[in-house]
Amino acid sequence: MFSDLEIGVFIDELEEKIQVINDGLLALERDEGNPDIIQEIFRAAHTIKGSSGIMGYQNMANLTHEMENLFDKIRHGEVHVTSAMVNVLFEALDTLKALKEEVTGDGPAVDTSAVVGKIKEFVEGGAAVEVPVQPAAVPEAPAQRAAADSAPVARRWLEISDVEENVIREAELRGFQCYRVAVDIDRDCQMKNVRAFLVFETLQQVGEIIKCEPAAEDIQEGKYDVGFQVLLITKEDADRIKNLMITISEVTEAEVQPVILSSAESPKTPARAEATPGVRPVTPENNALKQEPGDKKAVKTVRVDVTKLDNLMNLVGELVIDRTRLNRFAEIFESRYGSDDLVEAINEISNHLGQVTGDLQEQIMKARMLPVAQLFNRFPRMVRDTAQKLGKEIDFVVEGKETELDRNVIEVIGDPLIHLIRNAIDHGIESPQERLAAGKPATGTLLLKASYAESHIVITVRDDGRGIDANKIRNKAVEMGFADRETADRMSDREALQLIFKPGFSTKNNEVSDLSGRGVGMDVVNTAIEQINGTVELDTKPGAGTTITIRLPLTLAIIRALMVTLGKQVYAFPLTNVSETIRITDQDIRRIGNNEVIVVRDKILPLARLGRLFNCPDCVEDSKMFVVILGSGDKKIAVVVDKLLGEQEIVIKSLGDYLGQVPGLSGACILGDGKVALIVDVRGLVKDLGAEETAYAAG
């Protein structure tokens, strides 16, 4: 069987080609006859067919084989692209993806027969002209070349060297003809070596084999994929050889192509035979050579396990700690011995080490990044399908695909983006009629953009649809019991719009569509983004459209945090959750029931003494205290800490499987002095305490 690595490479290639076909189909829909696009899809299908065949994924090979056939017809103008056809092709693409999942073990077995049948209909519907099978030996005029191209030569024929050329010329003088003979053996063949032996035996009875590919020893040991090729010098004609070949059992296909030497050598139409009924001729690959470089898009990459990168990162972390220690020693030396040359040298070394470790850290971080294209490429298809279903016309613009993000971030933002895009199509962009009536172009524009902004990545989803009316939100909020009339009216538009991030809030009236509007949209988006320390902003103008801006950290592994102390220990609050820090005294604390609260700018915030919450024995409780106001979603809480240390960039580390989820903590980080600081799970904390806040607001 194939190793994981080989399967990995195959899957990578498969994903890439599926993407090519996906993009191609979308482009094809807009630009129906574009030969370049057709050619591209054709090649991609061909590549998948080839590699899946080698790997033994027969269903996949069959499916792509049909796709390839259809595109061959299309590119020869025998069939025209229709939207029905594109739909079927998309269906085929989905099947292909399902097959991929079957291979990776993520999905169930897939039945391809239905979609293969559908494609066949298109192929046969347009197949008025059957591929001509010409007598092989007839030399071919250039004019016939086009026809020959469409003839089935899926293979790259073996090359003929100078030496062999001489042999062939000599043989020709003596009235022999040289043929390239390609034989395919049944994939399930148990004794490939025996079949190969039979083929060689048979051929040697009628002529002389002067070359074979793969090497003769390999073939005779059965070391070939599906078939092999030989150069045969014989007096027999091509059809006879072909017949001889296919009478050998388990030979599924045999092709015989005469070799025409010198400048006059042009691709010949081979005689072919098909032992397997129902399998259509393999389409030509006259540009097999040209295709090679295109396939191996010379990006020099290696596949590296992420854990290896993590280990590297840890090692760098150690270096950083050692550097800090070295720094301290340098200081000690300086105070002890004054500034002599040695002390200078140590300082210099320490500084240089600092620079190098900093760079090293950055480079490793970058190695974990992936272009967001990986994710964005999935969307054009989704937009197309959704728009078609809803009868909307949408121009989908994607910008900044090359923007790089940590792979974990990419994984997390996928679903939220799907939500947002579906929302934009379903609720945002109006139907063509409505748009025209409002004086807008019938086709709506949906923009998906990724860009860098300072130390963040900004992802924007913008539509030019109907926008969101703040008053509607207010009414809806009152209706759904999220706020009373008075509160709702007092809210600014901005505040009112924030309501849509509340769990369960939906602007749609009971009409739940298949696509979105189940009322689980925005709060899910918000939660997911917040989980990775990002923020979601909403900006809308009624009638002009809605823009949703997601700000994400460049990486999940490093965040900026506010460092505080509780007793002797250091704790970190992710800065994205910190809204402000204030000082209060005992007098500022009020009580509601058993709970302490403080009032900050007319808002009642539940107050938590982190020292008590964390059972910290050495915490000091003073009458004056530092309070950090933390926010998650629309909830805020105030947390009392001992001291504020300031902001710092920290590398997030997990507490490990053994401890699992510790309530109140989301991880740990290592400080400059090598000690461990704990990262507070603000979301959890706010959730626990913030529940009471709503109660106060209501009461």
Next chain:
Amino acid sequence: MAKAMQSNQEEQIVVFQLAEQVYGIDINSVYEIIRMESITKIPRAPHFVEGVINLRGRIIPVIDLSVRFGLGQNQRTQASRIIIVEVSGQTIGMIVDSVQEVLRIPVSSIEPPPPVVNGIDAAYLRGIAILEERLIILLDQDKILMEEEKHQLLQANIGGSQT
């Protein structure tokens, strides 16, 4: 493993002391032994979890083995050590009173453990090595890390002793 094969009828154990008693743990599961260092306490973690340490960039949880076994907390001294063990992909540190030596013991000297030794449930023990003049209680390192066992032990500690 190779070592185990080589010595055939012998195995190597790290011998340590915990609450006046001598214990042994298979050397293959010991990653390293370090001195006591500052341990960051984890609020709201099970009480036998002492906290976490930074072991060259890795965050490693540390448990107090004596608390873990319900033997009460011992005084930390100069001799206290953290034995870092690596079992089934997890790495944790165990605080012990002192580490004494690495010993080769004949497999034949290992006897199955009685149901309760020094108040420790036999489920955590692999056996007892009986050498000429001393007894070494062999820990089953896999059991110490088991999540389920952890909870069971917690229950046992709360409820007094296990039935």
